[in-house]
Amino acid sequence: MHTTRLMTAIAIASGLSATADARTTIYGVADGMVYVENTDPGASLELDADRSYFGFKGDTPITPEVTAVFDSRYYADIVDLNNGAFPFALQGHVGVQGDFGTLRLFGGPTPVSKTRSYYNLMEDEPTSHALILGGGMLTPNAFLPTGTGYNTGLNYTSNDLQGGLSFDGAILPAQNPDGDTGFSVAANVEQPSFRASAGFEVNGAAEDTQVFRLVGEYDLGEITLGGLLQMAGNSDQDLNGTSFLGFAKMPLDVTRWPTRLRVSGGYAQQENDADTIDETQTYFSAVHEIQFSNQVSSYSFGEVFLPEESEGNVTRFGGGLRIKF
Numbered sequence: 274m275h276t277t278r279l280m281t282a283i284a285i286a287s288g289l290s291a292t293a294d295a296r297t298t299i300y301g302v303a304d305g306m307v308y309v310e311n312t313d314p315g316a317s318l319e320l321d322a323d324r325s326y327f328g329f330k331g332d333t334p335i336t337p338e339v340t341a342v343f344d345s346r347y348y349a350d351i352v353d354l355n356n357g358a359f360p361f362a363l364q365g366h367v368g369v370q371g372d373f374g375t376l377r378l379f380g381g382p383t384p385v386s387k388t389r390s391y392y393n394l395m396e397d398e399p400t401s402h403a404l405i406l407g408g409g410m411l412t413p414n415a416f417l418p419t420g421t422g423y424n425t426g427l428n429y430t431s432n433d434l435q436g437g438l439s440f441d442g443a444i445l446p447a448q449n450p451d452g453d454t455g456f457s458v459a460a461n462v463e464q465p466s467f468r469a470s471a472g473f474e475v476n477g478a479a480e481d482t483q484v485f486r487l488v489g490e491y492d493l494g495e496i497t498l499g500g501l502l503q504m505a506g507n508s509d510q511d512l513n514g515t516s517f518l519g520f521a522k523m524p525l526d527v528t529r530w531p532t533r534l535r536v537s538g539g540y541a542q543q544e545n546d547a548d549t550i551d552e553t554q555t556y557f558s559a560v561h562e563i564q565f566s567n568q569v570s571s572y573s574f575g576e577v578f579l580p581e582e583s584e585g586n587v588t589r590f591g592g593g594l595r596i597k598f
Contacts, residue, residue: 296331296332296333297329297330297331298329298330298331299327299328299329300328300329300330300597301325301326301327301328301598302324302326302327302397302595302596302597302598303322303325303351303595303596304322304324304325304397304593304594304596305320305322305325305351305593305594306320306321306322306399306572306591306593306594307319307321307591307592307593308321308399308574308589308590308591309589309590310587310588310589311586311587311588311589312586312587312588313584313585313586319591320352320353321350321399322350322351322352322353323348323349323350323353324348324399325350325351326346326347326348326349326361326364327346327347328344328346328347328365329345330342330343330344330345331343335369338371338372339369339370339371340371341367341369342366342367342368342370342377343365343366343367343368344365344366344367345365346363346364346365346381347361347362348362348363349361349362363380364380364423365379366378366379366380366381366428368428372432374430374431374432375428375429375430376427376428376429377427377428378426378427378428379425379426379427379443380423380424380425382423383422383424383426383445383457384441384442384457384458384459385420385457385458385459385473385474385484385486386420386423386457387441387459388420388472388486388488389402389421391468391470391488391489391490391499391501391520392488392499392501392518392535392537393535394522394533394534394562395560395562395572398560399572399574399591399593400558400560400574400576400589401576402421402518402539402556403419403421404554404576404578404587405516405540405541405554405556405578406419406420406503406505406516406539407505407514407516407541407543409554409578409580409587410514410543410550410552411552411580411582411584411585412550412552415507415510415512415543415545415550416478416479416507416512417482417505417506417512417514418474418479418482418483418484418507419478419484419505420472420474420484420486420505422478424443424445424455424477425446426444426446426455426457427443427444428441428443429442436462437462437463438460438461438462439461440458440459440460440461441458441459441460442456442457442458442459443456443457443458444456445476445477447476447480452480453476453480453481454476455474455475455476455477455480456474456475456476456477457473457475457477458472458473458474459471459472459473460472465492466491466492466493467492468490469487469489469490470486470487470488471485471486471487472485472486473485480509481507481508482505482506482507483505483506483508484503484504484505484506485503485504485505486501486503487502487503488500488501488502490520490522495523495524496521496523497521497523498519498520498521499520499521499522500517500518500519501517501518501539502516502517503516503518504516510545511545511546511547512543512544512550513544513545514541514542514543515541515542515543516541517539517540517541518538518539518556519537519538519539520535520536520537520538521535521536521537522535528563530563530565531563531564532562532563532564533561533562534559534561534562535560536557536558536559537556537557537558537559538555538556538557538558539556539557540553540554540555540556552580552582553580553581554578554579555578555579556577556578557577558575558577559574559575559576560572560573560574561573561574567597568596568597568598569594569595569596569597570594570595571593571594571595572593572594572595573590573592574590574591575588575589575590576588576589576590
């Protein structure tokens, strides 16, 4: 099933659910930022609001034990309406949940890419960890899955099995008639001061690709420390990559309002069997958020991506405003 057809089906099913006897919530975010980006060609001042969205979600009881659930979210750049941002990019799901867990058709993050919640401070971050997870390779046409992308498919998420252990799995239909079906699975454990996930995805970002991720964090009270190990491969190109990422999240009391800070640093290497590709990169980033209320916050950020080769350096820093409704 093609991605567009599945996402259309999710949107239609969600709309039909919303018209039934459902508890429906309309929600959204307006998010705009300005930043300076410095690359090899030079520096530029950029304005971006494409992380803004609106949506509706809700649930409809089927039986006392089973509930139908839906969520449709539409993204668009609210300050640049003529750049092809419309029609909206869609993310959502429709399915059922109960004591057995949740079963749904979905379009959005896979079980592996959901684990970005560990190293992200905000829901949609202005920084791009995908650069150090394989997305910053300089070799033309070389490709590795970053474990950060979206997909469509059939997803099952368990409830708490025992001791904070849960399972999240998805079947990812091929994107063309002669393609290979993919899958994405993650085992998660959550304790009062510790949580961790191990995930594996095949044919998710593209056919003949694989990615394994192990990520976790420990809450020390005033600071939360975490780390990530990721191994990715492209069988068609005989290409492999390994990424390491360390991160810390903490409050930062510099204003009268609650603030949060996330800093991270990473190292990655990619090579192929023919020894024609051997790249390494380092990465540093930080995001600082000031929460004026539950609905309004401002943020500042900076990131530096440094390939071992001099070309391909990327530096970005800026700030923005995020308003929820």
